[in-house]
Amino acid sequence: MLSCNKIIHKLKTEHNANGEELLALLQCEDVKIAEALRQAAQEQAQATFGKNVFLRGLIEFSNFCKNDCLYCGIRRSNKNASRYRLTPQEILECCTTGYALGLRTFVLQGGEDFAYDDKRLAEVVAEIKRQYPDCAVTLSAGERKPEIYREWFEAGADRYLLRHETANAEHYAKLHPSELQLTARLECLQNLKEIGYQVGTGFMVGSPYQTLENLVEDLLFIKNFNPHMVGIGPFIPHKDTPFGKEAVGSAKLTLKLVSILRLLLPQANLPATTALNTLLPNGHQQGILAGANVIMPNLSPQNVRDKYTLYDNKKHSGSEAAEGIALLRQQLAEIGYEIAISRGDYPGVIK
Ligand code: SAM
16 A cells, blocks of 8 residues: 555655555545645745745636536526626726735636627736736636737736646536537647746536546646646536536545645645635635645625626635735734735746
């Protein structure tokens, strides 16, 4: 039998592990091992980032989506979703509010809404960069042609988030309609990296049909792709989707995976995600203690926050909200961390 202590030691010193080792670690139920893994990940995060936490202001600019992902509350078939789209002016107002609160990264996330085509989003990005040249802009607007990614990059976008969702093609096909293919998603990730973005990928933990072996494939894919950021959060069902009655993903397993990712990619930006904080009352703190270094407070206008419902009961108030930064600062201080007023770029160089 493989010794989990040895695997943790290898992760700590070599930042690597093979599939068999990762599976053994995921299968291990020993609380002492879980704590040793968490501690090693926290030490690594502190070695890279100190006790700083970077914030990203999340602006959910549209919940129109042409896609029909089976897990997602804003899928096009959800006729109960109340659709909205922020105007460029509204997006800029979010940035003004966020800048005053000390945020230096704005993340524009939305469904694949083609009313926000290449030109319109490029103009918004350029205007944000003109008004806030010391801020980073991250886009998360799904799969697009490489020339569109390039246009947005040239307009000033610094980073792009596109979760691969699952690295296993059969599993991917169970979560998505046939017009969406894993190969196309992976090609987008490759294109984004080649264009020069800081790229983030990631997956849901506990999505329907997911096995521990699938999670090992995700970890190996991520290690090999070597992204600048990795976002993972538990799957949480949305009542108006085909997966509405599926089980909720495990917060404990999510935390374990955050720790493994921290050791595999010591310099990556890893958020303690909204989904994790939705499941756990102190999800931000636990995420940071497991090796995460980023939190993404919601900066969307109050009147649309209820509408960007990817899953049931999605949290968007208290320390999950931009106006709750004082509370977040206090929660982080309780565990000895502080918020850095900084763009929080990837600390190294990835080729
Ligand atoms: N449309 C863009 C895309 O496809 O990347 C960005 C928006 S998409 C809604 C953002 C992420 O939300 C997805 O990558 C997915 O992992 C996550 N998500 C969607 N439904 C979810 C659910 N039911 N539970 C947890 N996370 C979910």
